[in-house]
Amino acid sequence: MLEITPWKVAQVVLMSRELDRAEGELRGFIERLNEEEQASLVAVMWIGREAFGADELEEAIRTAKSEATTPTADYLLGTPHLSDHLENGMEELGMSLADEEDDLVRGG
16 A cells, blocks of 8 residues: 555655755655655655556565665655656556646645
8 A cells, every 4th residue: 555645746746846946855855754655655656667567566665665775865866757757656556646736836
């Protein structure tokens, strides 16, 4: 089961699109997530990158926890196309981020 809300994933997506201006803010946001949320975020990114299938979510989360050798923020910020992979991963899991992104952009 995904241990992070779509809203939090949408936050990371939006901040990663503005990485040149929001890197410190994004890093802080990721670092404040708990271990379960961080592992889920990495798993969603991997699913969006097609390293795992949507049906392998639990395995992806376990792998993210067991193979975490660098801080999650460093790992994710070093991933090209992070926002695209997160959006694709959530779509593969049957969850759209459109409403959350719209709310965040409007300040809701």
